[in-house]
Amino acid sequence: MKAQVAAGERTALDVLAAAVKDPNGVEGRLRVTELLVSIPAIGVTKMQRIMTRLEISPSKRLGGLGKHQRDRLRDFLAARPTNRRGAPDSHLIVLAGPTAVGKGTVAAYIREHRPEVHLSVSATTRAPRAGEVEGVSYFFVSDAEFDRMIAAGELLEYATVHNAYRYGTPRGPVEAAIKDGNSVLLEIDIQGARAVRRAMPEARLVFLLPPSWDELVRRLIGRGTEDSAEQSRRLETAKLELAAQGEFDYRVVNTDVAEAAEEVVDLMKIRTSATPS
């Protein structure tokens, strides 16, 4: 099947177009899984992840896709580097998820390995911890300064997190980065994700999931930054947060940090509006 799809100058997008034209033809009978693994950079594992993300069952043939599935597949294919025409779109991605799932760890990986992605630096009223750097980890501000930022409209969103301190996303740097054509990643809590959705409906909301509940508990305890009363409180909140995952556009399971980070970065590239010509 690889040879058939790759033959001549045909791209996966061309094959999909042919399948749409003739659902019962050769291309229409091709399985989506076969099309994906025919793309040189996609192996079986990656293909399975993509199928899950596109919400297409492995048995589906190109000719049997529903409209939405077809659109998602087309957007995905159009966003791949070999098919991309011109500069990539800039996107606002929100990464949220329950406490200790690894949001900070995944964001740090992206900061280190994907310098092209702009990571928003939040303002917070909590005190800096050892090793945290002003302007890199957070902008550490007083309650009065946080109030001033809200009143001046300088925050894109803000929330009180874990019933403790306030956190907010400075609006200016996000808007500037998007204007410059860069993709921006916000690592914020679920209330913040909802607020961003209201303020910027085009934002993509990604929910980071633990491989299992037990693993989430292990990560929280293993991190060792909260006492046991605080851990119990956070786990109660985590149950509510996990129940909100359906509100998100995409779900990524954080089993391996590098893989989860790459999936998040890949999601920035999916086109959802423009239909490729």
Ligand SMILES: Nc1nc2c(ncn2[C@@H]2O[C@H](COP(=O)(O)OP(=O)(O)O)[C@@H](O)[C@H]2O)c(=O)[nH]1
């Ligand atoms: N809404 C909102 N939440 C944020 C923002 N920045 C960080 N958070 C969230 O605040 C929570 C606490 O962050 P932090 O004190 O750094 O870490 P933790 O105490 O180890 O969870 C995390 O869930 C972050 O996702 C922000 O700008 N807005």
Ligand SMILES: Nc1ncnc2c1ncn2[C@@H]1O[C@H](COP(=O)(O)OP(=O)(O)O)[C@@H](O)[C@H]1O
């Ligand atoms: N994929 C992973 N596998 C194993 N441990 C992880 C993984 N991702 C994060 N962790 C660990 O889980 C703990 C919580 O991660 P952290 O990034 O602080 O979570 P969050 O920012 O979501 O609260 C940390 O000790 C971190 O090293």
